[in-house]
Structures are given as C-alpha cells and as structure tokens.
Amino acid sequence: MSISEKPPLAQEPALVVDDVVKRFGRGTEIVTAVDHVSFSVQQGEFVSVIGPSGCGKSTLFNIIGGLLSEYEGAVKIGEERISAPHPAVGMVFQEESTFPWRTVIDNVAFPLELQGVAKSERMDRAHHFIDMVGLASFEKAFPSQLSGGMKQRVSIARTLVSQPKILLMDEPFAALDEQTRLLLGDKITQIQQELNQTTLLITHNLTEAVQLSDRIVVMTYRPGQVKRIVDINLPRPRTSDVVGSDAFGHYVAEIWNDLREEASRGMADSESAASRRAAHG
Amino acid sequence: MAETFLRRRGPELFGAATLIASALVFEALIRGGVVNRYIIPPPSDILLAFERVIVEENILTRCRDTAFEMIIAGGASVLVGVPIGVLLYRSALWRRAMEDWIGALAAAPIVLAFPLFLVLFGRSPKTIIVMGFVHGLAPIILKTVEGLASTRTVLINVGRSLKMTQSQMFWKILLPSAMPIIFTGIRLSWTFVLITIVGIEYLINLGGVGQLINELAERYDLPGTYAGICFVILVSVLFFLALERVESWLQPGR
Ligand SMILES: Nc1ncnc2c1ncn2[C@@H]1O[C@H](COP(=O)(O)OP(=O)(O)OP(=O)(O)O)[C@@H](O)[C@H]1O
Ligand SMILES: [Mg+2]
Numbered sequence: 001m002s003i004s005e006k007p008p009l010a011q012e013p014a015l016v017v018d019d020v021v022k023r024f025g026r027g028t029e030i031v032t033a034v035d036h037v038s039f040s041v042q043q044g045e046f047v048s049v050i051g052p053s054g055c056g057k058s059t060l061f062n063i064i065g066g067l068l069s070e071y072e073g074a075v076k077i078g079e080e081r082i083s084a085p086h087p088a089v090g091m092v093f094q095e096e097s098t099f100p101w102r103t104v105i106d107n108v109a110f111p112l113e114l115q116g117v118a119k120s121e122r123m124d125r126a127h128h129f130i131d132m133v134g135l136a137s138f139e140k141a142f143p144s145q146l147s148g149g150m151k152q153r154v155s156i157a158r159t160l161v162s163q164p165k166i167l168l169m170d171e172p173f174a175a176l177d178e179q180t181r182l183l184l185g186d187k188i189t190q191i192q193q194e195l196n197q198t199t200l201l202i203t204h205n206l207t208e209a210v211q212l213s214d215r216i217v218v219m220t221y222r223p224g225q226v227k228r229i230v231d232i233n234l235p236r237p238r239t240s241d242v243v244g245s246d247a248f249g250h251y252v253a254e255i256w257n258d259l260r261e262e263a264s265r266g267m268a269d270s271e272s273a274a275s276r277r278a279a280h281g
Numbered sequence: 282m283a284e285t286f287l288r289r290r291g292p293e294l295f296g297a298a299t300l301i302a303s304a305l306v307f308e309a310l311i312r313g314g315v316v317n318r319y320i321i322p323p324p325s326d327i328l329l330a331f332e333r334v335i336v337e338e339n340i341l342t343r344c345r346d347t348a349f350e351m352i353i354a355g356g357a358s359v360l361v362g363v364p365i366g367v368l369l370y371r372s373a374l375w376r377r378a379m380e381d382w383i384g385a386l387a388a389a390p391i392v393l394a395f396p397l398f399l400v401l402f403g404r405s406p407k408t409i410i411v412m413g414f415v416h417g418l419a420p421i422i423l424k425t426v427e428g429l430a431s432t433r434t435v436l437i438n439v440g441r442s443l444k445m446t447q448s449q450m451f452w453k454i455l456l457p458s459a460m461p462i463i464f465t466g467i468r469l470s471w472t473f474v475l476i477t478i479v480g481i482e483y484l485i486n487l488g489g490v491g492q493l494i495n496e497l498a499e500r501y502d503l504p505g506t507y508a509g510i511c512f513v514i515l516v517s518v519l520f521f522l523a524l525e526r527v528e529s530w531l532q533p534g535r
C-alpha cells in the first residue's frame with residue numbers, strides 16, 4: 001500500500017492477526033497448520049493471502065471468521081479478540097455452500113431474512129446482487145440446476161448482500177473460468193471501493209491476487225508461515241485491464257519467485273490432487 | 282407428440298403393462314392347472330369379486346376405517362418420532378445409549394406382541410392404532426437423527442458466521458437439510474404402520490379391511506380375499522401419493 005494515496009491517518013487497523021498459531025491433533029500426530037502468522041489489514045484495504053494448497057489458508061480463514069475458537073495468539077477486530085463469529089464479518093466459503101432447498105433469490109436474501117428486513121426490500125437488495133454476479137435470469141432456479149461456478153457466485157452474492165464491513169473470502173473464484181473470474185473480480189473491486197470495505201481474500205491464484213489487492217501476504221508451505229508481504233502499487237480505480245500492463249507482469253513474476261519454492265516443496269511433499277491445483281495457480 | 286407422451290407417461294404405462302402381463306400369466310397358469318386355483322384364484326375371478334366386495338361387503342367403509350387408523354398412527358409416529366430424533370441428535374449420550382435399542386425396535390416383530398397390547402388397550406381400534414404407531418416410530422427416529430447428523434459442516438458454518446441462534450439454525454438449516462432423509466424414514470415407517478394395522482385387524486378380527494379379509498378367508502371366498510388385498514394396496518398407494526405431494530411441496534428443487 002502506498003501511504004501517499006490513502007489518508008495517512010494513524011488509525012487502528014480494521015483487522016489484526018497477531019502471532020497466530022494453530023495446531024491440529026495430539027502427541028506425535030501434531031500438524032502445525034498456522035505457524036506464528038502476523039499481519040494487519042487497514043480499514044478499506046484489500047489484502048490477499050496466497051500460498052500453496054495445504055499451507056493453512058482455510059485454517060487461518062476459519063480462525064479470523066471466529067469458527068475456530070481455540071488458537072494461540074490473537075486475531076483482533078477493534079479491541080476485541082476473536083473467538084466467535086463477529087457481526088461485522090461476512091464470509092464466503094471455499095466449499096459449495098448454497099442451500100439446496102432455496103431458490104437463488106431466497107438463498108441470497110437469506111441473511112436479510114434473518115435480520116428481519118421486509119420482504120420487498122430484501123428481494124430488491126437480493127436482486128441487485130444477483131444481477132451483479134450475472135445470474136439475473138436464474139433467480140427462481142434451485143442450486144441443483146446451476147453449475148459449480150454459478151453456485152459459488154450465489155454464495156458470493158449472499159455474503160455481499162448484507163454489506164459486511166469486513167469481507168473474508170476463501171478461494172471464492174476457484175470454481176470459475178478465467179474470464180468470469182476477471183470480470184467478477186472487477187465487480188468485487190467496484191463494491192469494495194464503493195463501500196470502502198475491508199477485504200481479506202484467500203487464494204492460490206496469482207493473477208487474481210495481484211489484480212485485486214493492495215497487499216499480498218505470501219505464505220510458506222507447511223508449517224504455514226508468512227514468507228513475505230508485498231505491496232501492490234498499481235493505480236486505483238483498477239480494472240481487469242491492468243492484467244496486460246508491464247507493472248502487473250512484474251509483480252506476478254516477483255511473487256511467483258517466492259511461491260515457486262513453496263509450491264515445489266508442497267508438490268514434493270504430496271502427490272495429491274490438491275498439490276496439482278497449487279502448481280496451476 | 283406421441284413421443285413426448287411416451288417419455289412422460291412411459292414408466293406408468295410400463296408398470297401397468299407389467300401388471301396386466303403378470304395377471305395374464307397367472308390366469309394362464311391357473312387355467313392350465315399348473316397353479317392350484319384353491320390357493321390362488323384366477324385374476325379374472327378376483328376382478329369379478331370387486332363388485333361383490335364393494336356392494337355386499339361394504340369394503341369402501343372398511344377402507345375408510347383402516348385409512349383413519351393409518352392417519353392417526355402414521356401421523357402420530359411422525360409427530361412423536363421426529364422430536365425424539367431431534368433430542369437424540371442433540372444429546373450424544375442419549376444417542377449412544379438409545380440408538381441400538383431403537384434399531385432393535387425397528388427390526389422386532391411387534392405384531393406378535395398383540396396379546397400384551399390387547400390387555401393394555403382392550404379389543405378396540407386403540408390397540409390397532411397404538412401398535413401401528415409403535416411399529417412406525419423407530420424408522421422415523423433413526424432417519425431423523427441420520428438426516429440431522431449428515432448436514433454439511435459448511436452449511437452449519439454459514440449459519441454460525443451469520444450469528445444465527447440455536448433455533449434459527451435448527452429451523453432454517455438443520456431441518457430443511459435433513460428433510461429428504463426424514464422423508465425416507467416416513468416412507469419406511471408408513472409401510473410398517475400399514476402392515477401392522479391390517480395385520481392386527483386380521484389377527485384380532487376387528488375394524489377395517491383386515492377384518493373383512495379375515496372373514497372372507499374364513500368363508501373360503503378366495504377371490505373376495507384377494508380383492509380385499511387389492512384394496513389394501515389401494516389404500517397404501519393413496520397414502521404414498523399423498524406423501525409424495527407433501528414432500529415435493531415442502532422441498533421443491535430437490
Ligand atoms: N480439522 C482438522 N483436523 C486436522 N488437521 C487439519 C484440520 N483442518 C486442517 N488440517 C490440516 O491443516 C493443514 C492446512 O489445511 P488448510 O485447509 O488450512 O489448507 P489450505 O491452505 O486451505 O489448502 P487448500 O488450498 O487446498 O484449500 C493441512 O495439512 C490439513 O491436513
Ligand atoms: Mg483451503
């Protein structure tokens with residue numbers, strides 16, 4: 001983040017990850033999924049966490065989202081140490097998470113329904129976000145009638161609809177093709193800028209991370225540590241056109257250098273399909 | 282046109298054709314003397330007996346009585362079984378303690394315990410209904426627990442991240458997610474309930490179609506007996522059609 005572009009307020013970061021450690025299992029079977037990870041996200045900033053498959057990204061996501069309450073260190077929003085879901089946080093999950101018994105529009109309107117928003121208003125707002133993710137003609141469809149990528153877009157719309165102050169996304173675009181991914185990235189950037197939303201994106205996709213972020217946290221392969229934090233000084237407002245620029249290519253090459261090492265360690269470590277995905281990214 | 286009609290109605294047509302074909306095969310076997318007609322009457326005789334059992338034996342009233350018992354017993358096993366399933370799902374201790382017993386209950390030939398129920402409830406429809414209910418309970422309990430337990434973790438996480446209350450979580454995520462499996466339980470349960478009801482009617486010679494079948498059998502009116510059995514099947518079909526309606530109304534898009 002270039003300080004000059006943003007008001008140089010000495011403001012508190014919106015989200016602080018302070019020396020977080022998470023281990024699974026006991027005895028000799030202990031896996032350290034997240035190892036002394038620290039970084040912070042400023043109000044309105046877009047930060048990506050990138051790393052090979054199995055490096056603990058989803059674990060970190062669950063901790064920040066308050067779904068994993070037992071961990072060492074601290075995740076803080078304001079003064080509060082997170083150990084349960086925080087109302088200011090909206091989450092988009094890595095796994096398919098639409099409700100199969102609800103239509104697209106009822107899926108998207110779901111958070112508003114919980115908040116007791118009147119029906120006509122929640123339909124309007126849901127409609128707006130469904131439109132944004134390009135599913136306007138599928139409002140009355142059920143998830144079983146949609147493709148994987150379309151379902152994922154429904155989940156994204158469902159999280160955006162309640163306009164969370166802090167947006168957490170775990171590989172939300174993984175099931176999308178490159179074109180849709182770029183265009184949806186534009187849409188996300190647009191609302192993120194409009195709402196001045198603090199966003200943390202978990203990804204293993206380098207292009208996506210550079211296209212969208214103000215900063216990128218590069219993780220190592222197991223144990224998941226912060227390898228490096230890279231500022232992305234590409235101008236805003238920014239669209240997917242930036243992908244063609246020299247500066248963009250420069251960042252991608254630079255981060256790939258770091259990532260390649262980790263990804264190859266991951267590959268060597270396991271022959272799993274998950275590792276193959278990381279090598280693509 | 283003809284093609285789409287076939288595609289849409291194909292399975293039903295095929296089912297009906299199979300039924301008619303097997304009736305014809307039996308007709309031939311029985312008339313040919315391969316199968317004893319005093320064990321299985323020819324389908325044509327059974328068909329002819331329909332009018333008699335309707336007009337003389339009032340079988341439709343009997344069906345109504347059986348259906349009434351079925352509604353009470355089947356309904357009660359849903360209304361009691363689902364909540365018990367929910368409680369078992371909530372309490373790991375109770376679940377571990379009870380699941381095997383309930384499984385045993387599902388497999389037990391409860392029908393044979395009818396003398397006990399006769400003592401408890403007398404020779405009345407109460408006995409029939411209670412026994413049907415008891416037999417229908419176990420599958421619903423087991424499938425409710427199974428359905429709730431198989432709710433995908435990520436859906437529960439969505440609920441948690443939206444800070445849903447326990448009761449919102451139950452009504453808006455767990456229950457709808459469990460619904461298809463609960464309905465499988467209801468289908469199993471209602472099969473048990475109907476078998477039990479008709480069986481007990483037959484055994485204690487009381488009430489609806491089961492008793493009539495008993496009477497017809499004692500009179501050696503075999504075509505009438507088999508016609509009666511056809512009406513039991515009819516009642517069962519009606520219940521399952523109704524259940525299917527409710528299911529697709531409760532959970533469209535599945
Ligand atoms: N509940 C759990 N119990 C035990 N181990 C776990 C658990 N959750 C995750 N792990 C382990 O923690 C490590 C990190 O997993 P995590 O899901 O956070 O990876 P990831 O970076 O999100 O991978 P991917 O990119 O494939 O989604 C893995 O080695 C995994 O086996
Ligand atoms: Mg993950």
